[in-house]
Amino acid sequence: MSRDNGRIDRTMRLAALALVAGVGVFATAGLTRPPDDVPAPAATVAADFDYYRQNIEPMFARPRGYPNAGGSPACVMCHSWQTGLRFALADMTETPDGWMWTAGQSQANYDVVTKLVNASNPASSRLLTKPLAQQAGGEGHSGGSYWESTSDPEYQVVLQWIEMLPAEYFTPSPEPELDFEFYRTCVQDMIQSPRYGQLSCSVCHAGGSIGFAPYPANGTSWTEQEARRGFEVVKRLIVPGNPIQSRWLLKPLHLDGGGSYTHNGPRRWLSRDDPEWQMLAAWVRGERTGSDCSM
Numbered sequence: 315m316s317r318d319n320g321r322i323d324r325t326m327r328l329a330a331l332a333l334v335a336g337v338g339v340f341a342t343a344g345l346t347r348p349p350d351d352v353p354a355p356a357a358t359v360a361a362d363f364d365y366y367r368q369n370i371e372p373m374f375a376r377p378r379g380y381p382n383a384g385g386s387p388a389c390v391m392c393h394s395w396q397t398g399l400r401f402a403l404a405d406m407t408e409t410p411d412g413w414m415w416t417a418g419q420s421q422a423n424y425d426v427v428t429k430l431v432n433a434s435n436p437a438s439s440r441l442l443t444k445p446l447a448q449q450a451g452g453e454g455h456s457g458g459s460y461w462e463s464t465s466d467p468e469y470q471v472v473l474q475w476i477e478m479l480p481a482e483y484f485t486p487s488p489e490p491e492l493d494f495e496f497y498r499t500c501v502q503d504m505i506q507s508p509r510y511g512q513l514s515c516s517v518c519h520a521g522g523s524i525g526f527a528p529y530p531a532n533g534t535s536w537t538e539q540e541a542r543r544g545f546e547v548v549k550r551l552i553v554p555g556n557p558i559q560s561r562w563l564l565k566p567l568h569l570d571g572g573g574s575y576t577h578n579g580p581r582r583w584l585s586r587d588d589p590e591w592q593m594l595a596a597w598v599r600g601e602r603t604g605s606d607c608s609m
Protein backbone atom coordinates (compact mmCIF):
# COMPACT_ATOMS: atom_id res chain seq x y z
CA MET A 315 0.00 0.00 0.00
CA SER A 316 2.66 2.46 1.03
CA ARG A 317 4.61 1.34 -2.01
CA ASP A 318 1.67 2.29 -4.23
CA ASN A 319 1.41 5.69 -2.64
CA GLY A 320 5.10 6.17 -3.11
CA ARG A 321 4.75 5.24 -6.71
CA ILE A 322 1.98 7.72 -7.34
CA ASP A 323 4.04 10.44 -5.70
CA ARG A 324 7.01 9.62 -7.85
CA THR A 325 4.88 9.44 -10.96
CA MET A 326 3.55 12.93 -10.35
CA ARG A 327 6.99 14.28 -9.72
CA LEU A 328 8.17 12.64 -12.92
CA ALA A 329 5.28 13.95 -14.95
CA ALA A 330 6.19 17.45 -13.82
CA LEU A 331 9.79 16.90 -14.81
CA ALA A 332 8.79 15.50 -18.16
CA LEU A 333 6.83 18.67 -18.81
CA VAL A 334 9.90 20.74 -18.09
CA ALA A 335 11.92 18.61 -20.48
CA GLY A 336 9.32 19.06 -23.19
CA VAL A 337 9.00 15.33 -23.63
CA GLY A 338 5.32 15.16 -22.85
CA VAL A 339 2.98 12.52 -24.04
CA PHE A 340 3.49 11.65 -27.72
CA ALA A 341 3.94 15.29 -28.54
CA THR A 342 7.51 15.39 -29.73
CA ALA A 343 7.64 13.17 -32.79
CA GLY A 344 4.23 13.76 -34.22
CA LEU A 345 3.06 10.88 -32.11
CA THR A 346 -0.53 10.81 -31.11
CA ARG A 347 -2.66 8.20 -29.43
CA PRO A 348 -1.16 4.69 -29.60
CA PRO A 349 -3.35 2.05 -31.26
CA ASP A 350 -4.86 -0.37 -28.76
CA ASP A 351 -3.79 -3.46 -30.63
CA VAL A 352 -1.95 -5.27 -27.87
CA PRO A 353 -3.09 -6.16 -24.36
CA ALA A 354 -1.42 -4.37 -21.47
CA PRO A 355 1.76 -6.01 -20.14
CA ALA A 356 1.88 -7.81 -16.81
CA ALA A 357 0.55 -5.76 -13.92
CA THR A 358 3.87 -5.76 -12.07
CA VAL A 359 5.54 -3.62 -14.68
CA ALA A 360 2.49 -1.92 -16.18
CA ALA A 361 3.08 1.40 -14.42
CA ASP A 362 6.73 1.49 -15.42
CA PHE A 363 5.88 0.58 -18.99
CA ASP A 364 3.20 3.24 -19.28
CA TYR A 365 5.52 5.83 -17.88
CA TYR A 366 8.23 4.70 -20.26
CA ARG A 367 5.91 4.86 -23.22
CA GLN A 368 4.69 8.32 -22.47
CA ASN A 369 7.82 10.05 -21.31
CA ILE A 370 10.95 8.15 -22.25
CA GLU A 371 10.28 6.62 -25.65
CA PRO A 372 9.32 9.87 -27.44
CA MET A 373 12.84 11.14 -26.69
CA PHE A 374 14.21 8.51 -29.04
CA ALA A 375 12.21 9.84 -31.97
CA ARG A 376 12.83 13.53 -31.34
CA PRO A 377 15.03 15.14 -34.02
CA ARG A 378 17.99 16.89 -32.43
CA GLY A 379 21.14 18.67 -33.44
CA TYR A 380 24.19 16.49 -33.84
CA PRO A 381 27.48 18.39 -33.80
CA ASN A 382 29.50 16.29 -36.29
CA ALA A 383 26.94 15.45 -38.93
CA GLY A 384 24.51 17.20 -41.18
CA GLY A 385 20.84 17.17 -40.39
CA SER A 386 19.40 16.49 -37.00
CA PRO A 387 19.03 12.79 -36.50
CA ALA A 388 16.93 11.30 -33.76
CA CYS A 389 18.31 8.42 -31.69
CA VAL A 390 16.15 6.05 -33.72
CA MET A 391 17.93 6.99 -36.94
CA CYS A 392 21.03 5.17 -35.77
CA HIS A 393 19.49 2.84 -33.25
CA SER A 394 17.51 0.54 -35.48
CA TRP A 395 17.99 -3.18 -35.99
CA GLN A 396 20.21 -2.60 -39.04
CA THR A 397 23.12 -1.37 -36.96
CA GLY A 398 23.29 -4.45 -34.75
CA LEU A 399 23.60 -2.39 -31.57
CA ARG A 400 22.05 -3.60 -28.35
CA PHE A 401 20.06 -0.40 -28.31
CA ALA A 402 18.03 -1.40 -31.39
CA LEU A 403 14.57 0.17 -31.63
CA ALA A 404 11.73 -1.17 -33.74
CA ASP A 405 11.03 0.53 -37.08
CA MET A 406 8.09 2.86 -36.61
CA THR A 407 4.72 2.08 -38.16
CA GLU A 408 2.93 4.44 -40.51
CA THR A 409 -0.64 5.07 -39.41
CA PRO A 410 -3.28 7.61 -40.45
CA ASP A 411 -2.11 9.67 -37.45
CA GLY A 412 1.52 9.66 -38.52
CA TRP A 413 4.55 7.52 -37.75
CA MET A 414 4.52 5.84 -34.38
CA TRP A 415 5.44 2.79 -32.42
CA THR A 416 2.46 0.52 -31.86
CA ALA A 417 1.93 -0.79 -28.34
CA GLY A 418 3.57 -4.08 -29.35
CA GLN A 419 6.58 -2.28 -30.79
CA SER A 420 6.85 -0.12 -27.69
CA GLN A 421 6.85 -3.28 -25.62
CA ALA A 422 9.72 -4.66 -27.70
CA ASN A 423 11.57 -1.33 -27.32
CA TYR A 424 10.93 -1.41 -23.60
CA ASP A 425 12.53 -4.84 -23.36
CA VAL A 426 15.59 -3.53 -25.19
CA VAL A 427 15.86 -0.26 -23.28
CA THR A 428 15.47 -1.84 -19.86
CA LYS A 429 18.53 -3.99 -20.59
CA LEU A 430 20.56 -0.80 -20.77
CA VAL A 431 19.62 0.36 -17.29
CA ASN A 432 20.84 -0.58 -13.85
CA ALA A 433 18.21 0.12 -11.23
CA SER A 434 20.65 -0.72 -8.43
CA ASN A 435 22.98 2.04 -9.54
CA PRO A 436 20.90 4.27 -11.81
CA ALA A 437 23.58 6.79 -12.74
CA SER A 438 25.77 3.98 -14.10
CA SER A 439 23.12 2.98 -16.68
CA ARG A 440 24.40 2.97 -20.26
CA LEU A 441 21.23 4.70 -21.34
CA LEU A 442 22.49 7.66 -19.29
CA THR A 443 26.24 7.46 -19.73
CA LYS A 444 26.20 7.29 -23.53
CA PRO A 445 24.40 10.52 -24.43
CA LEU A 446 26.09 12.40 -21.55
CA ALA A 447 29.09 14.57 -22.44
CA GLN A 448 32.38 13.04 -21.36
CA GLN A 449 33.43 16.09 -19.37
CA ALA A 450 30.26 15.58 -17.32
CA GLY A 451 31.10 11.94 -16.62
CA GLY A 452 29.75 10.31 -19.78
CA GLU A 453 31.56 7.28 -21.18
CA GLY A 454 31.90 8.44 -24.79
CA HIS A 455 29.45 7.76 -27.62
CA SER A 456 30.06 7.50 -31.37
CA GLY A 457 26.60 8.98 -31.83
CA GLY A 458 27.59 12.26 -30.15
CA SER A 459 26.77 13.83 -26.82
CA TYR A 460 23.39 15.31 -26.16
CA TRP A 461 23.46 16.30 -22.50
CA GLU A 462 26.06 18.83 -21.42
CA SER A 463 25.54 18.00 -17.76
CA THR A 464 23.55 15.78 -15.47
CA SER A 465 21.19 18.66 -14.80
CA ASP A 466 19.82 18.47 -18.33
CA PRO A 467 16.05 17.98 -17.88
CA GLU A 468 16.03 15.00 -20.25
CA TYR A 469 18.80 13.34 -18.27
CA GLN A 470 16.82 13.94 -15.10
CA VAL A 471 13.66 12.37 -16.50
CA VAL A 472 15.51 9.25 -17.59
CA LEU A 473 17.40 9.03 -14.29
CA GLN A 474 14.27 9.27 -12.23
CA TRP A 475 12.47 6.73 -14.35
CA ILE A 476 15.33 4.30 -13.73
CA GLU A 477 15.20 5.07 -10.02
CA MET A 478 11.55 4.14 -10.09
CA LEU A 479 12.20 0.69 -11.59
CA PRO A 480 12.25 -2.20 -9.13
CA ALA A 481 15.89 -3.15 -8.63
CA GLU A 482 15.08 -6.85 -8.34
CA TYR A 483 14.07 -6.95 -12.01
CA PHE A 484 16.33 -4.37 -13.56
CA THR A 485 19.81 -5.06 -12.32
CA PRO A 486 22.15 -6.52 -14.92
CA SER A 487 24.56 -9.27 -13.92
CA PRO A 488 28.01 -7.89 -13.18
CA GLU A 489 30.30 -7.48 -16.18
CA PRO A 490 33.81 -8.92 -16.16
CA GLU A 491 36.67 -6.47 -16.06
CA LEU A 492 38.84 -6.35 -19.16
CA ASP A 493 42.46 -7.20 -18.61
CA PHE A 494 44.85 -4.49 -19.77
CA GLU A 495 47.84 -6.87 -19.73
CA PHE A 496 46.03 -9.25 -22.09
CA TYR A 497 45.29 -6.27 -24.31
CA ARG A 498 48.89 -5.16 -24.24
CA THR A 499 50.39 -8.56 -25.05
CA CYS A 500 47.89 -9.96 -27.56
CA VAL A 501 45.14 -7.60 -28.63
CA GLN A 502 47.16 -4.59 -29.70
CA ASP A 503 49.23 -6.75 -32.02
CA MET A 504 46.06 -7.49 -33.99
CA ILE A 505 45.43 -3.76 -34.33
CA GLN A 506 48.91 -3.05 -35.59
CA SER A 507 49.43 -5.91 -38.04
CA PRO A 508 47.20 -5.81 -41.11
CA ARG A 509 46.28 -9.06 -42.81
CA TYR A 510 46.01 -10.09 -46.47
CA GLY A 511 47.38 -6.77 -47.62
CA GLN A 512 44.42 -4.97 -46.07
CA LEU A 513 44.70 -1.48 -44.73
CA SER A 514 45.71 -1.18 -41.12
CA CYS A 515 43.04 -0.05 -38.66
CA SER A 516 45.19 3.04 -38.02
CA VAL A 517 44.60 4.34 -41.53
CA CYS A 518 41.03 5.15 -40.53
CA HIS A 519 40.97 4.85 -36.75
CA ALA A 520 44.00 6.85 -35.62
CA GLY A 521 41.97 9.68 -34.12
CA GLY A 522 38.50 11.02 -33.47
CA SER A 523 35.74 9.37 -31.53
CA ILE A 524 36.59 5.88 -32.86
CA GLY A 525 40.33 6.45 -32.66
CA PHE A 526 41.41 3.24 -30.99
CA ALA A 527 44.48 2.80 -33.22
CA PRO A 528 46.68 5.91 -32.91
CA TYR A 529 50.00 5.91 -34.78
CA PRO A 530 52.75 5.40 -32.20
CA ALA A 531 54.59 8.68 -31.69
CA ASN A 532 57.95 6.90 -31.78
CA GLY A 533 57.00 5.23 -35.07
CA THR A 534 57.23 1.64 -33.85
CA SER A 535 55.33 0.76 -30.70
CA TRP A 536 52.87 2.32 -28.33
CA THR A 537 53.91 3.68 -25.01
CA GLU A 538 51.91 2.56 -22.00
CA GLN A 539 49.99 5.83 -22.20
CA GLU A 540 49.16 5.51 -25.91
CA ALA A 541 48.04 1.93 -25.35
CA ARG A 542 45.81 3.05 -22.48
CA ARG A 543 44.16 5.64 -24.68
CA GLY A 544 43.36 3.05 -27.37
CA PHE A 545 42.19 0.62 -24.70
CA GLU A 546 39.70 3.15 -23.36
CA VAL A 547 38.18 3.64 -26.83
CA VAL A 548 38.03 -0.09 -27.53
CA LYS A 549 36.35 -0.64 -24.18
CA ARG A 550 33.37 1.35 -25.18
CA LEU A 551 33.00 -0.54 -28.45
CA ILE A 552 32.62 -3.87 -26.73
CA VAL A 553 30.17 -5.38 -24.29
CA PRO A 554 32.27 -6.98 -21.56
CA GLY A 555 31.40 -10.65 -21.23
CA ASN A 556 29.60 -10.74 -24.55
CA PRO A 557 31.74 -11.10 -27.70
CA ILE A 558 28.85 -11.52 -30.12
CA GLN A 559 27.34 -8.20 -29.08
CA SER A 560 30.65 -6.40 -29.27
CA ARG A 561 30.94 -4.05 -32.22
CA TRP A 562 34.66 -4.14 -32.17
CA LEU A 563 34.56 -7.86 -32.95
CA LEU A 564 31.70 -7.57 -35.42
CA LYS A 565 32.69 -4.71 -37.71
CA PRO A 566 35.76 -6.45 -39.17
CA LEU A 567 33.98 -9.85 -39.25
CA HIS A 568 32.62 -11.08 -42.60
CA LEU A 569 28.87 -10.74 -42.99
CA ASP A 570 28.56 -14.48 -43.70
CA GLY A 571 30.34 -15.19 -40.44
CA GLY A 572 27.88 -13.15 -38.42
CA GLY A 573 29.53 -9.75 -38.81
CA SER A 574 27.90 -6.32 -39.04
CA TYR A 575 25.93 -5.35 -42.11
CA THR A 576 28.28 -2.52 -42.88
CA HIS A 577 31.85 -1.52 -42.25
CA ASN A 578 33.65 1.02 -44.36
CA GLY A 579 36.86 -0.83 -43.61
CA PRO A 580 38.19 -4.35 -44.17
CA ARG A 581 36.72 -7.66 -43.05
CA ARG A 582 39.57 -9.33 -41.28
CA TRP A 583 37.92 -12.55 -40.15
CA LEU A 584 35.80 -14.85 -42.29
CA SER A 585 34.18 -16.50 -39.32
CA ARG A 586 34.23 -16.62 -35.56
CA ASP A 587 36.32 -19.78 -35.80
CA ASP A 588 39.32 -17.69 -36.73
CA PRO A 589 41.82 -18.23 -33.87
CA GLU A 590 42.42 -14.50 -33.69
CA TRP A 591 38.70 -13.84 -33.25
CA GLN A 592 38.63 -16.53 -30.56
CA MET A 593 41.53 -14.85 -28.79
CA LEU A 594 39.69 -11.52 -28.81
CA ALA A 595 36.51 -13.21 -27.62
CA ALA A 596 38.40 -14.69 -24.68
CA TRP A 597 39.65 -11.25 -23.77
CA VAL A 598 36.13 -9.81 -24.01
CA ARG A 599 34.85 -12.57 -21.73
CA GLY A 600 37.24 -11.26 -19.13
CA GLU A 601 39.89 -13.96 -19.30
CA ARG A 602 43.30 -12.98 -18.09
CA THR A 603 46.48 -14.11 -19.64
CA GLY A 604 49.88 -12.80 -20.42
CA SER A 605 51.97 -14.59 -22.95
CA ASP A 606 50.01 -17.06 -25.07
CA CYS A 607 48.15 -15.19 -27.78
CA SER A 608 47.39 -18.22 -29.92
CA MET A 609 44.64 -19.54 -27.67
Ligand code: HEC
Nearest residue numbers: 387388389392399400401440441444445454455456457460
Ligand atom coordinates in the same frame (compact mmCIF):
# COMPACT_ATOMS: atom_id res chain seq x y z
C1 HEC B 1 24.63 9.28 -35.48
C2 HEC B 1 24.25 7.96 -34.96
C3 HEC B 1 23.78 7.88 -33.52
C4 HEC B 1 22.81 8.64 -32.91
C5 HEC B 1 22.00 9.79 -33.50
C6 HEC B 1 22.70 8.13 -31.57
N1 HEC B 1 23.56 7.08 -31.37
FE1 HEC B 1 23.76 5.97 -29.69
N2 HEC B 1 25.23 4.87 -30.55
C7 HEC B 1 25.69 5.03 -31.84
C8 HEC B 1 26.78 4.09 -32.09
C9 HEC B 1 27.57 3.96 -33.40
C10 HEC B 1 26.95 3.35 -30.90
C11 HEC B 1 27.98 2.21 -30.64
C12 HEC B 1 29.33 2.79 -30.32
C13 HEC B 1 29.36 3.49 -28.99
O1 HEC B 1 28.88 2.88 -28.01
O2 HEC B 1 29.80 4.63 -28.92
C14 HEC B 1 25.95 3.86 -29.96
C15 HEC B 1 25.77 3.34 -28.69
C16 HEC B 1 24.76 3.72 -27.83
C17 HEC B 1 24.43 3.05 -26.58
C18 HEC B 1 25.10 1.80 -26.03
C19 HEC B 1 24.43 0.59 -26.68
C20 HEC B 1 25.02 -0.71 -26.24
O3 HEC B 1 24.90 -1.67 -27.02
O4 HEC B 1 25.62 -0.81 -25.17
C21 HEC B 1 23.38 3.74 -26.03
C22 HEC B 1 22.67 3.44 -24.74
C23 HEC B 1 23.06 4.84 -26.93
N3 HEC B 1 23.91 4.79 -28.02
C24 HEC B 1 22.06 5.77 -26.70
C25 HEC B 1 21.70 6.79 -27.60
C26 HEC B 1 20.63 7.75 -27.36
C27 HEC B 1 19.77 7.78 -26.11
C28 HEC B 1 20.58 8.56 -28.45
C29 HEC B 1 19.69 9.77 -28.70
C30 HEC B 1 19.71 10.78 -27.66
C31 HEC B 1 21.60 8.10 -29.38
N4 HEC B 1 22.25 7.02 -28.84
C32 HEC B 1 21.81 8.65 -30.63
C33 HEC B 1 25.20 5.92 -32.77
C34 HEC B 1 24.24 6.89 -32.55
Ligand code: HEC
Nearest residue numbers: 456513514515517518524561562565566576577578579580
Ligand atom coordinates in the same frame (compact mmCIF):
# COMPACT_ATOMS: atom_id res chain seq x y z
C1 HEC C 1 39.41 2.19 -44.89
C2 HEC C 1 39.05 2.75 -43.61
C3 HEC C 1 38.86 1.79 -42.44
C4 HEC C 1 39.73 0.81 -41.98
C5 HEC C 1 41.08 0.40 -42.52
C6 HEC C 1 39.09 0.26 -40.80
N1 HEC C 1 37.89 0.87 -40.57
FE1 HEC C 1 36.64 0.52 -39.02
N2 HEC C 1 35.37 1.98 -39.71
C7 HEC C 1 35.59 2.78 -40.80
C8 HEC C 1 34.53 3.75 -40.90
C9 HEC C 1 34.41 4.84 -41.98
C10 HEC C 1 33.65 3.52 -39.82
C11 HEC C 1 32.34 4.27 -39.50
C12 HEC C 1 31.23 3.77 -40.36
C13 HEC C 1 30.97 2.31 -40.14
O1 HEC C 1 30.52 1.95 -39.04
O2 HEC C 1 31.24 1.53 -41.05
C14 HEC C 1 34.21 2.40 -39.10
C15 HEC C 1 33.64 1.84 -37.96
C16 HEC C 1 34.24 0.89 -37.18
C17 HEC C 1 33.69 0.41 -35.95
C18 HEC C 1 32.39 0.89 -35.30
C19 HEC C 1 32.67 2.09 -34.43
C20 HEC C 1 31.45 2.59 -33.72
O3 HEC C 1 31.47 3.73 -33.29
O4 HEC C 1 30.50 1.86 -33.56
C21 HEC C 1 34.54 -0.53 -35.47
C22 HEC C 1 34.38 -1.30 -34.19
C23 HEC C 1 35.62 -0.64 -36.42
N3 HEC C 1 35.42 0.24 -37.45
C24 HEC C 1 36.68 -1.51 -36.28
C25 HEC C 1 37.76 -1.58 -37.14
C26 HEC C 1 38.91 -2.45 -36.94
C27 HEC C 1 39.13 -3.38 -35.75
C28 HEC C 1 39.77 -2.22 -38.00
C29 HEC C 1 41.08 -2.89 -38.30
C30 HEC C 1 41.04 -4.35 -38.36
C31 HEC C 1 39.11 -1.24 -38.86
N4 HEC C 1 37.90 -0.88 -38.29
C32 HEC C 1 39.64 -0.77 -40.03
C33 HEC C 1 36.66 2.69 -41.66
C34 HEC C 1 37.72 1.82 -41.54
